[in-house]
Amino acid sequence: MNSIVLVTGGSRGIGAATAVHLAKLGYAVCVNYLSNETEANNVVAKIEGSGGKAIAVQADVANENDVIRLFKVIDSSLGRITHLVNNAGILLPQMRVCEMSAERINKVLTTNVTSYFLCCREAIKRMHNGGSIVNVSSAAARLGAPSEYVDYAASKGAIDTLTRGLSLEVAADNIRVNCVRPGFIHTNMHSDGGEPDRIERLKKLIPLQRGGEPEEVAASIAFLLSNEASYITGTFVDLAGGK
Numbered sequence: 265m266n267s268i269v270l271v272t273g274g275s276r277g278i279g280a281a282t283a284v285h286l287a288k289l290g291y292a293v294c295v296n297y298l299s300n301e302t303e304a305n306n307v308v309a310k311i312e313g314s315g316g317k318a319i320a321v322q323a324d325v326a327n328e329n330d331v332i333r334l335f336k337v338i339d340s341s342l343g344r345i346t347h348l349v350n351n352a353g354i355l356l357p358q359m360r361v362c363e364m365s366a367e368r369i370n371k372v373l374t375t376n377v378t379s380y381f382l383c384c385r386e387a388i389k390r391m392h393n394g395g396s397i398v399n400v401s402s403a404a405a406r407l408g409a410p411s412e413y414v415d416y417a418a419s420k421g422a423i424d425t426l427t428r429g430l431s432l433e434v435a436a437d438n439i440r441v442n443c444v445r446p447g448f449i450h451t452n453m454h455s456d457g458g459e460p461d462r463i464e465r466l467k468k469l470i471p472l473q474r475g476g477e478p479e480e481v482a483a484s485i486a487f488l489l490s491n492e493a494s495y496i497t498g499t500f501v502d503l504a505g506g507k
């Protein structure tokens with residue numbers, strides 16, 4: 265059976281590194297993105313340049329109609345999906361909870377939580393012969409991100425619960441659902457939070473004394489996704505330098 269994977273938010277950061285890594289392992293990859301078409305096409309070109317197969321598909325994974333369209337494109341262009349990496353996510357500028365608007369909180373929850381539910385739903389419908397899903401949560405789910413983005417941390421707490429509940433719900437269908445919880449990874453996400461040098465500020469507090477690279481997260485995602493992890497479901501891999 266050919267392995268066909270969707271990586272949501274595959275145009276940059278952890279998603280891009282994961283798409284490239286999985287393509288090297290022989291997966292046909294759908295690189296989803298929101299607005300960064302050039303970056304998504306660059307990831308596809310990198311994969312094709314190494315002899316792999318990939319397509320880039322624009323879709324807002326927080327939007328139900330977009331998700332339905334995204335999966336139909338995968339059906340017709342690559343075939344029936346076998347693996348899913350739920351990775352797309354946002355964080356908004358650092359702020360205390362007492363300053364947060366409902367609009368902001370809802371945007372974070374819809375983008376980071378509803379999207380994972382919708383993509384799981386569409387993938388599971390197609391995983392008749394079993395399958396494997398990896399959700400990208402965050403160390404923030406454990407740490408809470410006080411005075412920075414508790415809304416984001418709470419959205420990732422929801423992903424941990426989704427992982428646990430869904431893994432039990434679909435285990436008898438031979439679908440595995442696992443989770444990685446990165447922290448302090450060198451991507452552009454920290455600029456979106458308003459502090460591009462956040463890792464530099466915090467690195468003395470990280471036991472390994474450094475930030476992580478997207479490729480280090482990609483390797484753990486690939487392991488959990490693969491048959492090497494065939495007896496692992498409902499588990500969490502923390503990738504936060506010991507924090």
Ligand code: NAP
Nearest residue numbers: 273275277278298299300324325353402446448449451453
């Ligand atoms: P990033 O560099 O900011 O990239 C975010 C990706 O998500 C981009 O590909 C972006 O697409 C896509 N995206 C955002 N909203 C989307 C939407 N509504 N629909 C479709 N795609 C959307 O982020 P990252 O640091 O690699 O983070 C990836 C995941 O790891 C996230 O779930 C994040 O919460 C988690 N994480 C990151 C860290 C860290 O330290 N970096 C730590 C813990 C957890 P465009 O390029 O088109 O905008």
